[in-house]
Amino acid sequence: MRVAIVGSGVSGISALWLLNEYSEHEVNIYETNDYPGGHTNTVQFTREGKESCMVDTGFIVLNPPTYPNFLRFLRHLQIPLNETDMTFSISRDHGAMEWAGGPRGLAGVFCQLTNLLNPRLYRMIFDIVRFNLFATDLLKEEGKQDGRELSIGEYLDREGYGIGFRDDYLLPMTAAIWSTPADTAALDFPASTLIRFFYNHHLLQLTGKPKWLTVKGGSKRYVDAVLKKLPPENLHLNTGIVSVATLDSGVELVEASGARHVYDHVILATHSDTALDMLRAGGGVSPQEEKALGPWQWSQNEAVLHWDERLMPVRRAAWSAWNYLTLSSDKQSGVDTVSLTYGMNTLQSLPEKAHGPVLVTLNPPFPIEESKIVGRYLYDHPMMTQRSVAAQSLLPSIQNQRRISYVGAWTKYGFHEDGFASAMRLVTSAPFDAKPPFPFQSAQRAIQEVGPATLLGRKVMTFAERARHELVPAWIWVSWVIVALLVWAEQVLARVGLHGVRREVVRIRGCWVDEKKRR
Template sequence: MKVAVVGSGVAGLAATWALNEYSDHEVHLYEADKRPGGHANTVPFSYESKGGSRQTVKVDTGFIVLNPSTYPNFLRFLKLHPSVEILPTEMTFSVTRDSGKFEWAGNNLATLFCQPWRVLDRNMWRMIYDILRFNAEARRLVSKWNKQNTDAWEDYSIGEYLEWGSYSDAFRDNYLIPMTAAIWSTPPDKCALDFPARTLIQFMHNHHLLQLTGKPSWLTFKDGSHAYVNAILSKLPSSQLHLSAVVRSISTGSRIILTTEDGREESYDRVVMACHSDAVLSILKAGGNIQPKEEEILGMFKWNKNEAVLHSDPKLMPRSNIAWSCWNYLTYSTVDRHGERRANVDQVSLTYGMNALQHISKKNVGPVLVTLNPPFEPDPTTVRGRWKYDHPILDGAAIRAQNMMSSIQGTRGITYAGAYLNFGFHEDGFTSGLIAVRDLGCQKA
């Protein structure tokens, strides 16, 4: 059969890899951008060496780390491609509010109290107490869910869960919301108000975020995440890779007709839609015969647009040097009409410390930073590039849509793949790509 895969992010790459290497089908991969890979975007960072010559290091700006305990399929793929080298890395977290007026980092006791006067701060101690209480209660809930087939907390948001447990504002605003917003690159207000409590708790348990000790090390790529993209595409005939090819419409009948923006038409036996749900919806609508259930389910997913800026401006890191971490959440307070200071929950801002994450020498290269949605512009002389990345908003509607996807998968010869169909991470995208082509004889993949 002739199969089209639309979208060269991780889901599309997984589907393409499985079809190309584990089946006799002819697979064609379409990508709207001139660059394949989606969030796997490795770029050069140039610097002047001590000898005065220009040198470069490779830096990831989207997909940076993976967890050895929760990326089984992706790691199995990497083991089949030993040329794609991975290294252990750290995963530390800090919060900075109001340009350093409030800061903490979870590396150790010294960084937790990087502002020594916080030892006398009741809110700080209440936050610590609530972290321990939340972790313990969440572990008990997960154990209960694993033993019993119960839908407890299925329909409650994390905001409602926190209210039920009488958790403090300090815990909510300076720990859980920053961590949740950072993990999913989603505005904090959407995390606090809409994120399903059970989904979040189960995710935190799976990723060992409910324990303070015994956490597994994380992994990163020695030569950048684009190494795995190249490993897949190097085996695909160049005539079957279509870059800068915007798919305008897909219509179905005896064959599936795929039309690109330049007016070219190709017919296929099957199509894997591995782009974001809003793009899928637009393409199917343009085809003229989208089904009501397809439109309903795909329309339930929402997306958040983020900008990643590669730079070396330390003002977008914690003010206290000992608080510098791999993930550094930046936020600001606002004053309401009653004059009370409130947490700013409008935007997620996060700086990734790439020196620690990807083993880049700070002494030789200087600070290498990637900031998601900078709260203020970094020094323009330090900026090396900007990229746009969309992330799924996993609210209650998205979880319901995920549970409904099976009713449209495979109908009209179209299957759907993407990280948005689960937790939104690279492993989820990779696994969904494999599942999308499983019935095409790719079970060995």
């Protein structure tokens, strides 16, 4: 068959690799942009007086347990990989509250010394442990509930998790991982989908976490390796497809320029909304196609490559591979915006001495100094909602209908493994029947039985949570005393002119007042 692939992101490139090298089909690939790869976008970082280097601005990291097929693909192509650290930090309101996780342990958590007096932080740590121990119980409820699935916001309310856990840990992490608007969208995220993702990625455990990897020299190396085997005339860059229609003679693609091409089969490796627009422009969409492709929403995010250190935590001790920057409306609760700065020196082993700080910030919360910007890039990400997750189950009903097929990372969680897996599942089945060099492997982890250590931990946390509720009256009195002492300390510090220390005391007092109100 003559096959056309529309879109050259990970799904399109993966389908191209399999069809071009492991089948008898003739394949062409179309891309709107002037470069192939989609989120696989490696660019040159250049700064006067420093060595230049290649930096990934979209897809950056992977790990063996949750990227099994994509990793075997890279190894088959002999793409070199580096181990990297996946540390993370939270910086709220320009450094008013900061903490860092990872191998630094308590030194990272208490990188801001006043965290030692912050009750919200201790409650957050308590809730992280509780969430890690009990969250998978919700996965065991799947199929036993009638009606709509719980959102993560509803789940947190039902289980009584604290505001610190929500706003200083789970909400920023969810918003940053999926590039989802933080205020409501992250709280509306389907709870079981999020917990399943956390479990698959070993985010619900404190030990035994997998090693993370990056592509040495930039992830575009795998794109270049695939395209090297494709006849140059079969790669069509700067070629937007605006219409897809099924004719008696095949499937017709119409370019933005008006040029028309007919193929035996077309694979739409685009976002769901883009695919739907092309089908509509082609003169008709079936009700089932509308149901499968229509419910999706997409958020557009700006990634900025730069070296402005203001987009990192205020305290160097908190600098990490992933740095979540949150802003809240009242400085105490509610996350209005979430930005994420990738510390590329750490992630891609780029020595700061040679290159200076190399940073990629997603959705900068304030303007970056223009003289420190290397480039700006726009990426769209799927928003995981109740409707979009339900629509995923409808995709098989429209695959290969009208000689049109669909692949994309959006068919699962939205990540590189999902894009590769969707392409591999499609083109190894009829009517393509490609013969890949390795078998497909599921990235889904089976829920493990609770072991003795975990069982003991659950019992301890259940007892601690019960005790916490019973001690609320006493805790309120303790909070009143501490607030009074902090008010006195503020007055003393104001008189002696230690205004910087006083601001920290005011912040801590606010945390205690907030804690008292929530009891």
